[in-house]
Amino acid sequence: MPSDTSDFQRRIASLVAIEQGAGAEPRALTAALMQAALDTGIRKELRSTVAHALEQATGEAAKELTDLACRRLKPGNRLTDPQFAGLALVASKRGKRWIYRSQASGKQRQVTLGHYPAMTLAGAREKWATVRSEGLDSKVADMRSQMTLEALADAYADAQKAKGLKSWQRTRRILEKNLLDRHATMTLGDVSREVLEDCYTHLIDGQPGAAHNIRMAISGMFTWAYETRRLPTGLTIGTLRKTPKSNIKEYVPPTAQLRVMLRGLDGLRRVDADILRFQCLTGTRMSEALGADWSEIDLNERRWTIPANRMKAKRPHIVMLSRQAMELLERREGREGRVFEKRDRKTVSMNWAARRDELGLPTDFTSHVLRKALLTWVADNGGGRDIRDRLSAHSQGKSADAHYQLSELNSPAAEWWQRWADHLDAVEAGGNIVMINEARA
Structure with missing residues (x-):
């Protein structure tokens, strides 16, 4: 001071x-x-x-980019060259790369010129002059082959984030760990289908779920790159070796484990127990239950309308509240703001994981499997695809007719939610009944 x-x-x-x-x-x-x-x-x-x-x-800023400034540039920052329009040095945790941006035909184009310090400041300026003199549009096809996988992954993550997709961080982590860890500096000109498949095929037998996630992340990135014309001419990846979903472990808790879970909720802090029970009763995702706000809930109509911006499908979802869900809500204090205080997903998940271990339940018993338990029970008891899609906020298609059909199922959906809640009461009480998966076990 x-x-x-x-x-x-x-x-x-x-x-x-x-x-x-x-x-x-x-x-x-x-x-x-x-x-x-x-x-x-x-x-x-x-x-x-x-x-x-x-x-x-x-007006006292440096008139010229210096090599000293390039050496000092830290990850997450960039430097532009005042005397060479469009030339910039971008730094990430994996290194620094020279890029050139230009406006052509109303569109912004970007190419990677090289990596620092292998390409010096003088070398980058020389490359800049070549690209400028020959025209970026005429060179863009050739320059695409020099884009690295890391640069492509960065652009893909930025595009997903700009669209508001919540999965962009998870996708980026998958690519970082399984593709970029070994091939970050590989250019698109050197990429082959074999290189990409080698990132996950060794996991198909032992960890099919992980292999599937890696394949989907890589495939999604290259599909986006093709659609946005970022792939060099002649690069044909084709369809990557599939990881059949039938090989992915699909765990649904049997009745005995579901009963242990329901009875064991009393060992949690009340708010965490209420969150998990509410999630179980409504078949919603953790993020949707945590974000429940009193302004979304109509106690008189016994309905909870989750807004589109909090739904994975980006469409509002109406949950018809069962008697048990209503009783749970009426026990909560206050009628303004968040229903379950300001609990975060990590805290609730960690608390449940610790309690799950105490109860001797498998690690696969996450809060998300409660959705599978609901949908499996509905299917086992004669509920068709339309009602299951209605309960889970899934759609059989993108047509207006598909959305209209789902919106007309509020009454039968309310009946199924109530039947499910009654079923959970019977499970917790431990009656002499055959329930989820017991007949198959």
Whole structure:
């Protein structure tokens, strides 16, 4: 902090006065505010960031990119070259790469020129001049082959995130661990179907579920790259070796384990027990149950309307509340804000995992299998595909007719949710009945 605090306060007050009525030029006012920020004594990365911005505001920024700045560039940041339009150095945890961006025919194009320090600053400028002189549009097909798998994965993750897909982080982790760990710097010109299949085929027998997830992540990325014209001419990956879903372990808790789970909820903190029981009664995902808000629930109509922005399918989902679900909600305190306080998924999942181990239940018994238990029971008891899709918020198609048919099933859906809740009561009580999977076990 400045030695004279009162003097510093007077400076801020004068800046506010300038902003309110003295008519200061925006750039000068911004520079003054940033200088005042530096005077507070901020340090390290925040100080260097503000100092760089101050140089830009005062016109004192470096007129030329230097090799020293390139060497000091840290992961997650980028440097642009003021004298070479579109040329930039981008740093990630795996290294630094030169990129060139250009506007052509109303579209922005980007190519990777090379990697630093193998390609020096001078080399990047020389490559920039070549691409500029020959035209990016005429060279883009050839330049696509020089894009690395890491650069493609970065662009794919950014596109998924921009669409609001919640799965983008999981997809990125899968690609990072199974593809980029060995092939991050491999260019698209060197990629082959064999290279991609080698990332998961060794897991098919022992870990078929993991193999399936890896294949879907890689296949999804290359499908997107093809649709957005990022693949070089001549690159044909084709259909990757399949990992049949029939080989993926599909665990559904048998009645005995479901009974242990329901009776064991009393060993959890009340709010966590209520979340899991509510999830079980409604067949919803953990994120949907955790986000339940009183504004979404109509106690008079006995319905819970989950908004589209919290649903995987991006469509509103109406849950018809059973008598047991209503009783659970009526036990919760308050009628504003989140129903289950501000619990986060990680905490609830960890608490359940610890309790599950105490109860001697298998690790496969996650909260998500409660959805499978509901849908399996409905199918075993004569519920058709349409009602199962209605209960789980799935759709048999993208047509308007498919959505309309589901919306007309509120009444029968309410009956099935009530029958399921009554079934859970019987399971927990331990009556002499045959239930989920017991006849098959």
